[in-house]
Amino acid sequence: MVNKIFKIVTFLIFSLVLSSCSNYWYKPMGWVFNHVPKEGSPGFKLGWIHGCESGLGTQFGGAIYQSFYSWKRDPDIASANPDYNLIRKRYKKELKEVNWRDIKDIKRNLSDYNTIFWGGHYFCRQVIIGTLHTADMAPPVADEERFNPMAHSLGNIFKMTGRGDTRIGTGLW
Amino acid sequence: MMKIKFLIFTLLILNLNSCKWISDAGTPFYSMTGIKVPPGTPTFQKGFRDGCETVTYARGNPLYRTLYKGYRFDPKMIGNSEYRFGHSRGVSFCFMQVITNVHSSADNFLNYYDPTMAAQDYNTVGDGLFDGGVFSQSITTPGNGINGIFDVLQKGGGGTTDSAFTGNPLWAGGSVGQFFGQSYSGTYYGQ
Numbered sequence: 176m177v178n179k180i181f182k183i184v185t186f187l188i189f190s191l192v193l194s195s196c197s198n199y200w201y202k203p204m205g206w207v208f209n210h211v212p213k214e215g216s217p218g219f220k221l222g223w224i225h226g227c228e229s230g231l232g233t234q235f236g237g238a239i240y241q242s243f244y245s246w247k248r249d250p251d252i253a254s255a256n257p258d259y260n261l262i263r264k265r266y267k268k269e270l271k272e273v274n275w276r277d278i279k280d281i282k283r284n285l286s287d288y289n290t291i292f293w294g295g296h297y298f299c300r301q302v303i304i305g306t307l308h309t310a311d312m313a314p315p316v317a318d319e320e321r322f323n324p325m326a327h328s329l330g331n332i333f334k335m336t337g338r339g340d341t342r343i344g345t346g347l348w
Numbered sequence: 349m350m351k352i353k354f355l356i357f358t359l360l361i362l363n364l365n366s367c368k369w370i371s372d373a374g375t376p377f378y379s380m381t382g383i384k385v386p387p388g389t390p391t392f393q394k395g396f397r398d399g400c401e402t403v404t405y406a407r408g409n410p411l412y413r414t415l416y417k418g419y420r421f422d423p424k425m426i427g428n429s430e431y432r433f434g435h436s437r438g439v440s441f442c443f444m445q446v447i448t449n450v451h452s453s454a455d456n457f458l459n460y461y462d463p464t465m466a467a468q469d470y471n472t473v474g475d476g477l478f479d480g481g482v483f484s485q486s487i488t489t490p491g492n493g494i495n496g497i498f499d500v501l502q503k504g505g506g507g508t509t510d511s512a513f514t515g516n517p518l519w520a521g522g523s524v525g526q527f528f529g530q531s532y533s534g535t536y537y538g539q
Contacts, residue, residue: 302406304407
Protein backbone atom coordinates (compact mmCIF):
# COMPACT_ATOMS: atom_id res chain seq x y z
CA MET A 176 0.00 0.00 0.00
CA VAL A 177 2.76 2.41 1.03
CA ASN A 178 4.64 1.38 -2.05
CA LYS A 179 1.67 2.22 -4.23
CA ILE A 180 1.20 5.65 -2.65
CA PHE A 181 4.89 6.31 -3.07
CA LYS A 182 4.67 5.43 -6.75
CA ILE A 183 1.66 7.67 -7.30
CA VAL A 184 3.28 10.61 -5.52
CA THR A 185 6.48 10.13 -7.49
CA PHE A 186 4.52 9.99 -10.71
CA LEU A 187 2.60 13.14 -9.82
CA ILE A 188 5.75 15.04 -8.92
CA PHE A 189 7.44 13.98 -12.13
CA SER A 190 4.39 14.93 -14.16
CA LEU A 191 4.25 18.35 -12.53
CA VAL A 192 7.95 18.93 -12.98
CA LEU A 193 7.99 17.77 -16.58
CA SER A 194 4.94 19.81 -17.50
CA SER A 195 7.00 22.96 -17.10
CA CYS A 196 9.92 21.59 -19.05
CA SER A 197 11.94 23.82 -21.28
CA ASN A 198 14.77 22.77 -23.57
CA TYR A 199 17.11 23.41 -20.70
CA TRP A 200 15.27 21.45 -18.03
CA TYR A 201 18.50 19.76 -16.99
CA LYS A 202 20.21 23.04 -16.10
CA PRO A 203 19.60 25.26 -13.09
CA MET A 204 17.15 28.04 -13.92
CA GLY A 205 16.13 26.12 -17.05
CA TRP A 206 12.54 27.20 -16.46
CA VAL A 207 13.37 30.78 -17.29
CA PHE A 208 13.57 29.85 -20.96
CA ASN A 209 9.82 29.31 -20.92
CA HIS A 210 9.50 33.08 -20.92
CA VAL A 211 10.52 33.32 -24.55
CA PRO A 212 7.63 35.03 -26.39
CA LYS A 213 5.88 32.33 -28.35
CA GLU A 214 4.56 34.63 -31.09
CA GLY A 215 8.04 35.74 -32.12
CA SER A 216 9.69 34.86 -35.41
CA PRO A 217 12.18 31.96 -35.33
CA GLY A 218 15.01 34.50 -35.36
CA PHE A 219 13.39 36.35 -32.48
CA LYS A 220 13.10 33.23 -30.37
CA LEU A 221 16.65 32.11 -31.13
CA GLY A 222 18.00 35.58 -30.31
CA TRP A 223 16.09 35.70 -27.05
CA ILE A 224 17.30 32.26 -25.99
CA HIS A 225 20.90 33.07 -26.86
CA GLY A 226 20.58 36.36 -25.00
CA CYS A 227 19.13 34.60 -21.99
CA GLU A 228 21.91 32.04 -21.92
CA SER A 229 24.47 34.81 -22.17
CA GLY A 230 22.74 36.74 -19.39
CA LEU A 231 22.71 33.76 -17.06
CA GLY A 232 26.40 33.24 -17.79
CA THR A 233 27.36 36.69 -16.50
CA GLN A 234 28.68 37.57 -13.08
CA PHE A 235 25.07 38.27 -12.09
CA GLY A 236 24.67 34.53 -11.69
CA GLY A 237 27.98 33.94 -9.97
CA ALA A 238 30.27 30.99 -10.37
CA ILE A 239 27.62 28.27 -10.25
CA TYR A 240 25.56 29.59 -13.11
CA GLN A 241 28.62 30.64 -15.03
CA SER A 242 29.63 27.01 -15.12
CA PHE A 243 26.34 26.10 -16.79
CA TYR A 244 25.89 29.02 -19.14
CA SER A 245 28.17 31.21 -21.19
CA TRP A 246 28.26 33.80 -23.93
CA LYS A 247 26.15 32.53 -26.78
CA ARG A 248 25.68 35.27 -29.35
CA ASP A 249 26.31 33.93 -32.81
CA PRO A 250 28.98 36.09 -34.47
CA ASP A 251 27.82 35.02 -37.92
CA ILE A 252 24.31 36.33 -37.32
CA ALA A 253 25.68 39.48 -35.73
CA SER A 254 27.97 40.00 -38.68
CA ALA A 255 27.32 42.97 -40.95
CA ASN A 256 27.70 40.64 -43.91
CA PRO A 257 26.20 37.33 -42.75
CA ASP A 258 26.76 34.05 -44.56
CA TYR A 259 23.16 32.86 -44.90
CA ASN A 260 24.06 29.32 -45.92
CA LEU A 261 26.26 28.86 -42.92
CA ILE A 262 23.55 30.09 -40.59
CA ARG A 263 20.89 27.94 -42.23
CA LYS A 264 23.01 24.82 -41.78
CA ARG A 265 23.93 25.66 -38.22
CA TYR A 266 20.36 26.23 -37.08
CA LYS A 267 18.48 23.69 -39.15
CA LYS A 268 16.04 22.99 -36.38
CA GLU A 269 15.69 26.41 -34.78
CA LEU A 270 15.34 28.37 -38.02
CA LYS A 271 13.52 25.77 -40.10
CA GLU A 272 10.47 28.03 -40.47
CA VAL A 273 12.49 30.76 -42.11
CA ASN A 274 11.86 31.04 -45.81
CA TRP A 275 15.44 30.82 -47.02
CA ARG A 276 14.37 31.75 -50.56
CA ASP A 277 13.04 35.10 -49.41
CA ILE A 278 15.79 37.56 -48.60
CA LYS A 279 13.34 39.85 -46.80
CA ASP A 280 12.27 37.07 -44.48
CA ILE A 281 15.88 36.09 -43.81
CA LYS A 282 16.89 39.65 -43.03
CA ARG A 283 13.87 40.17 -40.81
CA ASN A 284 14.72 37.07 -38.79
CA LEU A 285 18.36 37.98 -38.41
CA SER A 286 17.39 41.52 -37.46
CA ASP A 287 14.98 40.16 -34.86
CA TYR A 288 17.77 37.98 -33.49
CA ASN A 289 20.12 40.90 -33.06
CA THR A 290 17.48 43.21 -31.66
CA ILE A 291 16.02 40.98 -29.00
CA PHE A 292 19.31 39.41 -27.96
CA TRP A 293 19.90 42.13 -25.37
CA GLY A 294 16.31 42.01 -24.21
CA GLY A 295 16.68 38.35 -23.29
CA HIS A 296 20.13 39.02 -21.86
CA TYR A 297 18.83 41.76 -19.59
CA PHE A 298 15.79 39.83 -18.42
CA CYS A 299 17.61 36.63 -17.56
CA ARG A 300 20.50 38.25 -15.76
CA GLN A 301 18.02 40.23 -13.65
CA VAL A 302 15.99 37.09 -12.95
CA ILE A 303 19.03 35.20 -11.77
CA ILE A 304 20.27 37.92 -9.46
CA GLY A 305 16.72 38.48 -8.24
CA THR A 306 16.43 34.78 -7.45
CA LEU A 307 19.76 34.74 -5.66
CA HIS A 308 18.71 37.74 -3.61
CA THR A 309 15.67 35.87 -2.37
CA ALA A 310 18.12 33.51 -0.72
CA ASP A 311 20.42 36.23 0.61
CA MET A 312 23.04 35.43 -1.97
CA ALA A 313 24.71 38.23 -3.83
CA PRO A 314 27.45 37.16 -6.20
CA PRO A 315 30.53 39.27 -5.59
CA VAL A 316 31.65 41.71 -8.20
CA ALA A 317 34.76 40.41 -9.92
CA ASP A 318 37.88 41.24 -7.93
CA GLU A 319 35.79 42.39 -4.98
CA GLU A 320 36.37 39.33 -2.87
CA ARG A 321 37.24 35.70 -3.19
CA PHE A 322 34.30 33.51 -4.13
CA ASN A 323 32.89 31.93 -1.01
CA PRO A 324 31.38 28.54 -1.87
CA MET A 325 29.92 28.24 1.63
CA ALA A 326 27.63 31.18 0.99
CA HIS A 327 26.49 29.94 -2.39
CA SER A 328 24.70 26.72 -2.82
CA LEU A 329 21.77 25.71 -4.95
CA GLY A 330 20.01 24.53 -1.84
CA ASN A 331 19.94 28.09 -0.54
CA ILE A 332 16.95 28.92 -2.68
CA PHE A 333 14.84 27.04 -0.19
CA LYS A 334 15.99 29.24 2.68
CA MET A 335 13.21 31.17 4.35
CA THR A 336 15.23 34.14 5.45
CA GLY A 337 15.97 35.78 2.10
CA ARG A 338 14.32 38.72 0.46
CA GLY A 339 11.23 36.72 -0.28
CA ASP A 340 10.46 36.03 3.33
CA THR A 341 6.73 36.61 3.54
CA ARG A 342 6.27 35.93 7.21
CA ILE A 343 4.64 38.89 8.91
CA GLY A 344 6.97 40.91 11.06
CA THR A 345 10.21 39.77 9.47
CA GLY A 346 10.58 42.94 7.45
CA LEU A 347 9.95 43.49 3.83
CA TRP A 348 8.31 41.14 1.44
CA MET B 349 -26.29 79.38 11.16
CA MET B 350 -27.12 78.22 7.66
CA LYS B 351 -24.45 80.50 6.31
CA ILE B 352 -21.80 78.97 8.56
CA LYS B 353 -22.86 75.48 7.52
CA PHE B 354 -22.71 76.51 3.90
CA LEU B 355 -19.26 78.02 4.45
CA ILE B 356 -17.98 74.86 6.13
CA PHE B 357 -19.46 72.74 3.37
CA THR B 358 -17.79 74.89 0.72
CA LEU B 359 -14.45 74.74 2.49
CA LEU B 360 -14.72 70.98 2.80
CA ILE B 361 -15.50 70.61 -0.88
CA LEU B 362 -12.55 72.80 -1.76
CA ASN B 363 -10.27 70.80 0.50
CA LEU B 364 -11.44 67.44 -0.74
CA ASN B 365 -10.95 68.61 -4.28
CA SER B 366 -7.25 68.56 -3.75
CA CYS B 367 -7.27 65.10 -2.20
CA LYS B 368 -4.70 62.90 -3.87
CA TRP B 369 -7.14 60.15 -4.67
CA ILE B 370 -9.45 62.59 -6.40
CA SER B 371 -6.77 64.40 -8.36
CA ASP B 372 -5.24 61.07 -9.39
CA ALA B 373 -8.57 59.53 -10.32
CA GLY B 374 -7.90 59.69 -14.03
CA THR B 375 -4.27 58.57 -13.87
CA PRO B 376 -3.53 55.11 -15.19
CA PHE B 377 -1.55 53.22 -12.59
CA TYR B 378 0.39 50.09 -13.13
CA SER B 379 -1.68 47.47 -11.41
CA MET B 380 -0.89 46.62 -7.78
CA THR B 381 1.97 49.08 -7.59
CA GLY B 382 2.14 52.81 -7.10
CA ILE B 383 3.77 53.21 -10.48
CA LYS B 384 2.16 55.72 -12.79
CA VAL B 385 2.08 54.98 -16.46
CA PRO B 386 3.24 58.28 -17.93
CA PRO B 387 1.11 60.08 -20.48
CA GLY B 388 1.76 59.17 -24.07
CA THR B 389 0.30 57.34 -27.01
CA PRO B 390 -1.29 53.93 -26.41
CA THR B 391 1.70 52.33 -28.12
CA PHE B 392 4.13 54.05 -25.80
CA GLN B 393 2.04 53.14 -22.77
CA LYS B 394 1.81 49.53 -23.86
CA GLY B 395 5.59 49.44 -24.18
CA PHE B 396 5.97 51.05 -20.77
CA ARG B 397 3.68 48.52 -19.14
CA ASP B 398 5.45 45.61 -20.81
CA GLY B 399 8.86 46.88 -19.81
CA CYS B 400 7.67 47.53 -16.29
CA GLU B 401 6.23 44.05 -15.92
CA THR B 402 9.41 42.49 -17.29
CA VAL B 403 11.67 44.03 -14.72
CA THR B 404 9.19 43.93 -11.84
CA TYR B 405 9.04 40.20 -12.31
CA ALA B 406 12.78 39.81 -12.79
CA ARG B 407 13.97 41.81 -9.79
CA GLY B 408 10.86 41.58 -7.66
CA ASN B 409 10.48 39.21 -4.78
CA PRO B 410 8.34 36.05 -4.97
CA LEU B 411 5.20 38.07 -4.29
CA TYR B 412 5.71 40.05 -7.47
CA ARG B 413 6.68 36.94 -9.33
CA THR B 414 3.27 35.52 -8.59
CA LEU B 415 1.52 38.77 -9.51
CA TYR B 416 3.28 39.28 -12.81
CA LYS B 417 3.72 36.86 -15.64
CA GLY B 418 7.32 37.55 -16.48
CA TYR B 419 8.99 38.65 -19.66
CA ARG B 420 6.80 40.90 -21.75
CA PHE B 421 7.69 42.10 -25.22
CA ASP B 422 5.33 42.07 -28.14
CA PRO B 423 7.32 40.55 -31.03
CA LYS B 424 5.00 42.18 -33.53
CA MET B 425 6.08 45.57 -32.26
CA ILE B 426 9.79 44.92 -32.63
CA GLY B 427 10.05 47.40 -35.48
CA ASN B 428 8.03 50.06 -33.67
CA SER B 429 10.42 52.60 -32.19
CA GLU B 430 7.70 54.14 -30.04
CA TYR B 431 6.90 50.80 -28.42
CA ARG B 432 10.55 50.05 -27.86
CA PHE B 433 11.13 53.51 -26.41
CA GLY B 434 8.26 52.94 -23.99
CA HIS B 435 9.57 49.48 -23.16
CA SER B 436 13.03 50.73 -22.30
CA ARG B 437 11.58 53.59 -20.23
CA GLY B 438 9.34 51.12 -18.39
CA VAL B 439 12.28 48.85 -17.67
CA SER B 440 14.55 51.57 -16.35
CA PHE B 441 11.90 53.34 -14.28
CA CYS B 442 10.42 50.24 -12.69
CA PHE B 443 13.86 48.79 -12.07
CA MET B 444 14.60 51.65 -9.71
CA GLN B 445 11.19 51.24 -8.14
CA VAL B 446 11.49 47.54 -7.52
CA ILE B 447 15.01 47.50 -6.12
CA THR B 448 14.24 50.29 -3.68
CA ASN B 449 11.58 50.34 -1.06
CA VAL B 450 8.68 51.98 -2.80
CA HIS B 451 6.02 49.34 -3.00
CA SER B 452 6.60 46.72 -0.41
CA SER B 453 4.44 44.92 2.03
CA ALA B 454 1.97 46.42 4.45
CA ASP B 455 4.26 45.63 7.35
CA ASN B 456 7.23 47.49 5.95
CA PHE B 457 6.92 50.15 8.60
CA LEU B 458 8.33 47.58 10.98
CA ASN B 459 11.55 47.83 9.09
CA TYR B 460 11.93 51.51 8.70
CA TYR B 461 15.48 52.11 7.67
CA ASP B 462 16.67 49.06 5.84
CA PRO B 463 16.61 49.85 2.14
CA THR B 464 18.15 46.54 1.12
CA MET B 465 14.85 44.66 1.25
CA ALA B 466 16.69 41.87 2.97
CA ALA B 467 14.40 40.39 5.57
CA GLN B 468 16.06 40.24 8.91
CA ASP B 469 15.29 39.62 12.52
CA TYR B 470 13.14 42.52 13.68
CA ASN B 471 15.04 42.73 16.93
CA THR B 472 18.18 43.39 14.97
CA VAL B 473 16.94 45.82 12.38
CA GLY B 474 14.67 47.74 14.73
CA ASP B 475 17.41 48.85 17.07
CA GLY B 476 17.51 52.34 15.73
CA LEU B 477 20.22 54.84 16.37
CA PHE B 478 20.64 54.20 20.06
CA ASP B 479 20.59 50.47 20.77
CA GLY B 480 23.50 49.31 18.71
CA GLY B 481 23.34 52.36 16.46
CA VAL B 482 25.81 55.18 16.13
CA PHE B 483 24.54 56.99 19.21
CA SER B 484 25.27 53.99 21.38
CA GLN B 485 28.96 54.17 20.66
CA SER B 486 31.61 56.36 22.12
CA ILE B 487 31.39 59.97 21.15
CA THR B 488 35.06 60.60 21.67
CA THR B 489 36.65 57.59 20.00
CA PRO B 490 38.04 58.74 16.66
CA GLY B 491 36.44 57.11 13.64
CA ASN B 492 33.75 55.50 15.71
CA GLY B 493 30.10 56.18 16.45
CA ILE B 494 28.82 59.68 15.93
CA ASN B 495 32.39 60.89 15.69
CA GLY B 496 32.81 58.74 12.61
CA ILE B 497 30.06 60.58 10.80
CA PHE B 498 32.37 63.54 10.51
CA ASP B 499 35.25 61.49 9.14
CA VAL B 500 34.57 62.69 5.66
CA LEU B 501 35.12 66.27 6.68
CA GLN B 502 37.94 65.50 9.05
CA LYS B 503 39.83 63.09 6.88
CA GLY B 504 38.48 63.48 3.42
CA GLY B 505 37.15 59.93 3.35
CA GLY B 506 38.13 56.49 4.53
CA GLY B 507 41.73 55.49 4.37
CA THR B 508 43.18 58.96 4.18
CA THR B 509 44.83 60.80 6.98
CA ASP B 510 44.70 64.40 5.85
CA SER B 511 41.75 66.59 6.59
CA ALA B 512 39.94 68.17 3.71
CA PHE B 513 40.73 71.46 5.40
CA THR B 514 44.41 70.91 5.91
CA GLY B 515 45.43 68.92 2.88
CA ASN B 516 45.14 70.01 -0.69
CA PRO B 517 42.97 67.35 -2.35
CA LEU B 518 44.48 68.07 -5.73
CA TRP B 519 48.07 67.74 -4.69
CA ALA B 520 47.51 65.65 -1.59
CA GLY B 521 50.40 63.51 -0.49
CA GLY B 522 53.39 65.75 -0.18
CA SER B 523 55.70 68.03 -2.10
CA VAL B 524 57.25 65.64 -4.62
CA GLY B 525 54.73 66.23 -7.35
CA GLN B 526 52.04 63.60 -6.88
CA PHE B 527 48.84 64.28 -8.67
CA PHE B 528 45.45 63.59 -7.06
CA GLY B 529 47.05 61.88 -4.13
CA GLN B 530 48.80 59.12 -6.02
CA SER B 531 51.35 57.53 -3.83
CA TYR B 532 55.01 58.23 -4.07
CA SER B 533 56.79 55.53 -6.01
CA GLY B 534 60.47 55.11 -5.43
CA THR B 535 60.93 53.07 -8.59
CA TYR B 536 59.28 55.71 -10.66
CA TYR B 537 61.68 58.31 -9.38
CA GLY B 538 64.63 56.08 -10.00
CA GLN B 539 65.44 55.40 -6.37
